[in-house]
Amino acid sequence: MARTSPPQLEVISNPLVGHDHTKDGSPAFLLTRLEDWGRSNSVWPVMMGLACCAIEMMATSASSFDVARFGSELFRASPRQADLMIVSGRVSHKMVPVVLEIYEQMPNPKWVIAMGDCASCGGVFNNYAIVQGIDRVVPVDVYIPGCPPRPEALLDGIIKLQERIRKVHG
Amino acid sequence: MSPYSNAPAKSVAATVSPTLKINMGPQHPATHGVLRLELELDRETVIRCRPVIGYLHTGIEKTCESKTYVQALTLTDRLDYLNPLGNNLAFCLAVEALFQCEIPERAQIGRVLLAELTRIQSHLVCVGSGGMDLGVTSLFLYALSEREKILDLFESLTGQRMMTSFIRPGGLATDLPEEWLERTYALLESMPAQLDDIESMATHNPFFKQRTQGIGIVSAHDLMELAVTGPLLRAAGVAHDLRVTNPYSGYERFDVKVCTETAGDCYSRYKVRVAEMRHSIDLCKQAIERMPKGPVKTSDRKIMPPPKEELAQSMESLIHHFKLWTEGMKPPKGEAYVGVESPRGELGFYIVSDGSGKPQRVRERAPSFAAVQAMSKMMEGASVADAVAIIASVDPIMGEVDR
Amino acid sequence: MTVLERLTQMFPDAEHGTALDGKAFVYVSPEKLPAACRRVREELGFARFVDLTCADYPELEERFDVHVLLYSMTEHLWLRIKTRTAGTLPTLTGLFAAADWYERELWDLFGIAFEGHPDLQRILTPDDWAFHPLRRDEPLGSMPVDFTVTRELYDT
Numbered sequence: 125m126a127r128t129s130p131p132q133l134e135v136i137s138n139p140l141v142g143h144d145h146t147k148d149g150s151p152a153f154l155l156t157r158l159e160d161w162g163r164s165n166s167v168w169p170v171m172m173g174l175a176c177c178a179i180e181m182m183a184t185s186a187s188s189f190d191v192a193r194f195g196s197e198l199f200r201a202s203p204r205q206a207d208l209m210i211v212s213g214r215v216s217h218k219m220v221p222v223v224l225e226i227y228e229q230m231p232n233p234k235w236v237i238a239m240g241d242c243a244s245c246g247g248v249f250n251n252y253a254i255v256q257g258i259d260r261v262v263p264v265d266v267y268i269p270g271c272p273p274r275p276e277a278l279l280d281g282i283i284k285l286q287e288r289i290r291k292v293h294g
Numbered sequence: 295m296s297p298y299s300n301a302p303a304k305s306v307a308a309t310v311s312p313t314l315k316i317n318m319g320p321q322h323p324a325t326h327g328v329l330r331l332e333l334e335l336d337r338e339t340v341i342r343c344r345p346v347i348g349y350l351h352t353g354i355e356k357t358c359e360s361k362t363y364v365q366a367l368t369l370t371d372r373l374d375y376l377n378p379l380g381n382n383l384a385f386c387l388a389v390e391a392l393f394q395c396e397i398p399e400r401a402q403i404g405r406v407l408l409a410e411l412t413r414i415q416s417h418l419v420c421v422g423s424g425g426m427d428l429g430v431t432s433l434f435l436y437a438l439s440e441r442e443k444i445l446d447l448f449e450s451l452t453g454q455r456m457m458t459s460f461i462r463p464g465g466l467a468t469d470l471p472e473e474w475l476e477r478t479y480a481l482l483e484s485m486p487a488q489l490d491d492i493e494s495m496a497t498h499n500p501f502f503k504q505r506t507q508g509i510g511i512v513s514a515h516d517l518m519e520l521a522v523t524g525p526l527l528r529a530a531g532v533a534h535d536l537r538v539t540n541p542y543s544g545y546e547r548f549d550v551k552v553c554t555e556t557a558g559d560c561y562s563r564y565k566v567r568v569a570e571m572r573h574s575i576d577l578c579k580q581a582i583e584r585m586p587k588g589p590v591k592t593s594d595r596k597i598m599p600p601p602k603e604e605l606a607q608s609m610e611s612l613i614h615h616f617k618l619w620t621e622g623m624k625p626p627k628g629e630a631y632v633g634v635e636s637p638r639g640e641l642g643f644y645i646v647s648d649g650s651g652k653p654q655r656v657r658e659r660a661p662s663f664a665a666v667q668a669m670s671k672m673m674e675g676a677s678v679a680d681a682v683a684i685i686a687s688v689d690p691i692m693g694e695v696d697r
Numbered sequence: 698m699t700v701l702e703r704l705t706q707m708f709p710d711a712e713h714g715t716a717l718d719g720k721a722f723v724y725v726s727p728e729k730l731p732a733a734c735r736r737v738r739e740e741l742g743f744a745r746f747v748d749l750t751c752a753d754y755p756e757l758e759e760r761f762d763v764h765v766l767l768y769s770m771t772e773h774l775w776l777r778i779k780t781r782t783a784g785t786l787p788t789l790t791g792l793f794a795a796a797d798w799y800e801r802e803l804w805d806l807f808g809i810a811f812e813g814h815p816d817l818q819r820i821l822t823p824d825d826w827a828f829h830p831l832r833r834d835e836p837l838g839s840m841p842v843d844f845t846v847t848r849e850l851y852d853t
Contacts, residue, residue, distance in 0.1 A: 172321045174328060175350055175693055176375035176456060179419065183445075186438035201322070216696075218823045219328060219349045222320050245842045248369065252830050252838030253353035253822070272456055348821040353838075355806075356831050391718040518770075521746045521795035539773040630718035631766060631775065633747070644766075646752045655752040659766070667798045696821055 156293040163207075164289035167235070167282065170206035171199040172226060175213025177240040177272040184275035194282055203229040208285070210278075211258045214242035214249055220261055227262045235289070237281050238264045241271045313341060318681065320349045326423070326685050327692035329666065333673070333681065340681065343673035345666050350696040358656035362622030363389055363463055366656060370643075371457040373658055374694040376416040379408045379448075380636045381658075381694075382461035387542055387632040388643040389463040392625035393597055401465040401590040402544035407581040408461065409543075409634075410574040411478070414485075415444040416637040417567045417574075424564065424686035425496055428505045433495045440488050443481055450474060463623065464598035465591035479582050482575050489575075493568060506560035510672040510684040513558065520668040524639025524661050525566045526688065530558035536635040543634075547584070548577055560687035567689075570637075597623050622651035631659070638662050638689060660694035700774055703741060708733070722764070722777035730780050731787050734765055738792070743767035743776050749789070749799035751807055755834040759783050761809055788813040806831035 173181060184191050191197050200206040203226045215223060227236070238258050241247030244267045246256035258264060265288060268281040314337075319330035328349035334342040354373060358366040370385045371378035383405055390397065397405075422437025445455045451474055452458040452467070460467050496502045514530040527534055533552040537545045553569035555562030591598040599618045600611035625647040633642035639661030646655040665688050672684050701721040704713055713723040725733040737743045748766040759781040767776050780786070788811040789796040800811040801820040808829035811817060819826065828835060 170321075175352075176372055178327065179375060179456065182419070182423065183438060183442065186442075187435045188439050188442040203321075214350070214352055216349060216351050218351060219320065222328075222349065226321055246840070248372075249352055249354070249357060250839045250842075251353040251357050252835075253351050253356075256840040256842045274455065348819075348823075351821040353830060356837060359833075360837055388718070394717065518745055519794045521793070534770065626717070628717035629752070630716065631720065631748075632718060633775070640747065642748065642766075644748065644750060657748075657750045659748040659750075663798065664795055667795065 153293075157290075160290050160292050163233070164286040165195040167194075167196045167208045167285065167289070168198045168200050168206045169196055169208040169210050170203045170226060170230065171201045172203075172209065172223075173212055174215065174219070175242065177212035177243070180272045180275055181210060181212045181239065181278065184278045189275040189279065191279065191282065194279065194286070196282055203227075204231060206230055207233065208235050208237065208282075209262070210237045210239050211243040211262075211264075212239045214247065215255045215258050215261070216253050217255060220255055223258065224261055233292075235265045235285055236262050237266045237268060237278075237285060239268045239278060239281070240273055241269060244269065247271055312336060316678075319346075326427075326690055329685065329690060329692055329695075331669075331673070331681065331685075333678065335678065338677045338679075340673045340676050340678065343670045343681075345669050347663075347666060347692070347695050350692045352693070352697060354697050355656050355658065358653060360652065362651050363625070363653065364622060366653060367462065368457070368459045370658075371459055372693060373697060374636065374638070374641070374660070374662070374691045375456060376419055376691055377412050377636050377638070377641075378457055378459075379412040379461055380416075380634065380641060382459060383409050383543060384632060384634045384636070384641050384643045385645075386461050386463045387634065388630045388645045389623075389625060390597075391630035391632050392628055392645060392647050393463075393594070393623075395464065395592055395594050395597055397465055397543070397592055398589045399544070399586050400470075400588045401592075403547075403581050403585050404466055404470050404590060405461055405543045406545060406548065407470075407478070407578055407585075410578045410581070411444055411447070413574050413637045414571050414578075415441045417571045418444075420637070420686075420689040421492065421496070421564060421567055421571075424683075424689070425502070427682045427686045428502060430495055430499065430502055433492060436488070436492050436495065440485070440492070447474070447478055447481065450477075462591075462598070464594065465589070469590050470585070475582050475585060479579065482578050482582075485575050486572065489568065489571060496564065497568065503561060505680075505683055506564060506687070507557075509560045509680045510676060510687060511557070511559045512668065512672050516671055517558075517668060520671065521664040522639065522661075522668045523664070524636070525563055525570065526639070526665055526668075528553060529555045529562040529566045531556040536633055536640055540633065542632065548580055550577065560683050563687040624649060624651050633659070636661055638665065638691065638694075641694075658694060658697055660697065662688075662690040662692075662695045666690045666695050700741070700772070700776055704737075704776070707736060707740065716777070720766075720775045720777055722779050724779045724781070727780050727782045727786050730763075730765070730778065731789055731792055733778050734767070734789060734792055737767060737776065737778060741769070741776075742771055743769045743774075745770055746793040746795045747775065749796055749803065751803060751809065753807060753831070753833045755832065757781075761807060763803070763809065765789065782809065784808065785810045785812060787811070790814055805829070808832065 238244045243258045266281045266285050314335045316333050320328035330346040332344040333340050354369050370381040418437045418441040422434040425433030449455045452460045514532045517527050533554050535552045537550045553566050595614040599615045604611040627649040629646045631644040633640045642659035644657040648654040704723045711723050745768040747768050751761045751763040754760050761782050764777045764779040803809045805819045
């Protein structure tokens with residue numbers, strides 16, 4: 125079954141076509157910057173918990189760490205409403221098609237955080253069952269180390285992702 | 295016939311196929327891991343439910359066979375990740391059963407304290423996320439912020455919030471500082487009031503009651519047949535708790551009360567868990583009050599390494615230390631199963647030793663495995679919306695279901 | 698009378714003993730496993746099924762050391778009924794409803810076939826896998842780690 129690769133990130137809704145939006149100070153440039161800024165501050169993760177890290181992800185969304193401060197508190201049960209996939213935990217070979225399916229249902233632009241050692245590189249489980257890193261399946265933007273990472277580490281990962289999104293158009 | 299008549303729309307019923315199969319999961323709105331349910335529906339009613347598991351199969355049992363016993367211990371944390379210290383405890387008890395060794399009293403009471411604290415935080419997540427599944431989001435926030443306080447205690451004691459690996463074969467990793475015990479006691483004093491808050495949002499909440507009362511009822515007989523233990527069985531009226539019937543690790547010194555309900559529905563499971571949290575707070579307090587002075591590691595040098603000071607003076611200690619950290623402990627040939635009462639029921643580790651430094655077989659008897667199997671029984675006749683409530687009330691941890 | 702003595706009375710010519718954890722066990726032949734479980738359940742009261750699992754010794758001909766762990770709700774004791782097999786056993790699902798998934802798990806991880814099981818399929822590993830990973834002669838398996846995006850791996 126051949127799957128198409130996701131289309132490249134591009135500004136689809138740019139009303140000022142034809143303007144040079146790489147030039148500082150031009151209205152088009154400001155608009156794309158505004159769009160990136162808006163996107164970066166409302167990153168909605170898809171509600172997908174895999175293993176231990178999912179519990180820390182829940183803790184991050186609760187009041188003590190309060191991910192809402194960074195605009196990411198809306199965990200969407202439907203991947204069609206989300207733009208961030210936090211792969212929280214070890215991914216088994218049986219789970220891979222499911223993760224891929226969820227990723228492909230998310231609308232562009234979309235980002236992936238590999239939360240924890242298992243999602244990043246397999247962690248302590250280098251065996252027959254576990255995929256050594258979710259980057260073998262989906263492109264990863266931010267890796268967060270830890271087993272499991274502290275909620276602060278996840279927040280840091282989200283902030284790093286926000287910085288990255290803000291730099292999409294320079 | 296008048297278009298406004300109340301006659302049932304027969305033509306619609308005739309064209310709709312009698313049953314509909316829908317797939318729920320592995321990613322689904324209920325926050326309970328990668329459980330997949332294949333539901334067969336007659337309109338809104340579930341006729342059949344077939345749980346599909348294995349999406350988190352990690353091969354931990356196989357991996358343990360290539361590790362030494364202490365290394366394998368760290369993997370047990372990651373089985374039931376809401377009950378890491380309870381898993382450590384069960385694993386250590388099984389290893390100690392192979393060695394037939396005695397554990398100092400301070401370590402035993404310390405283990406009870408840690409296991410009960412873990413039980414409280416596990417039940418808090420269950421109650422909180424169960425509340426969120428049913429739309430009581432504030433319950434989740436209150437429960438999780440209460441849990442953070444316990445995790446802070448774990449972190450200051452062990453250096454890790456969740457995967458502590460603090461209970462080791464032969465005792466505890468380090469001593470429990472007096473100052474930490476005082477902090478724990480102070481937290482336990484404040485906790486009943488917080489639980490009152492949590493209960494005020496759910497126990498007497500009419501909406502919560504409507505969503506949970508009379509939902510997912512299974513008789514005690516069926517639960518016994520399906521090997522289900524823990525809060526699910528106790529909510530159906532069977533007063534079975536391994537802490538009482540087969541006390542381990544010093545529980546025989548405590549007066550453990552078995553919390554039961556009779557209805558066997560989701561609401562009574564919730565009630566059992568809240569009652570257990572309250573009782574665990576008492577047990578923790580008793581443990582701190584009774585905490586004796588003394589060592590927390592067994593003096594058997596074949597299991598626990600000698601203290602650092604001895605290494606400079608005794609050749610024998612040095613050899614023991616070297617052997618332990620290069621080859622690992624070597625239990626005698628044989629097999630052992632020890633069952634403990636985890637927050638989800640009878641958790642047991644079955645370990646077969648061939649006399650070498652690595653186990654021949656490690657097997658976890660997971661309470662959630664049996665509970666998920668019984669889920670198909672609970673779902674029969676429930677509506678689709680109730681399925682979420684039932685999953686929440688079973689509180690399956692897929693890490694230990696799939697291992 | 699202890700459990701072991703009663704077991705000895707019930708199965709006089711079987712191998713029996715007490716394991717390191719103090720639980721009595723008795724070895725029965727594979728075809729007698731359901732009957733033995735039924736007798737222990739009905740005559741001794743060990744009615745609660747706890748676990749069904751095995752240990753693997755690939756060097757032996759009857760390599761799987763399978764046991765059923767039962768619990769008595771009145772005496773609060775565990776008991777093992779063990780058997781050795783090369784790969785097939787009669788099912789226990791008629792006796793204990795809970796045995797269903799446990800037998801599927803043994804089939805999946807060790808390749809022990811349970812004759813008469815209603816739905817003997819893989820349970821933990823993917824359906825299309827052909828090997829039984831927990832056998833001792835199966836390698837642990839591993840995969841190299843590289844931090845690159847290789848979508849093609851799963852695209853084909």
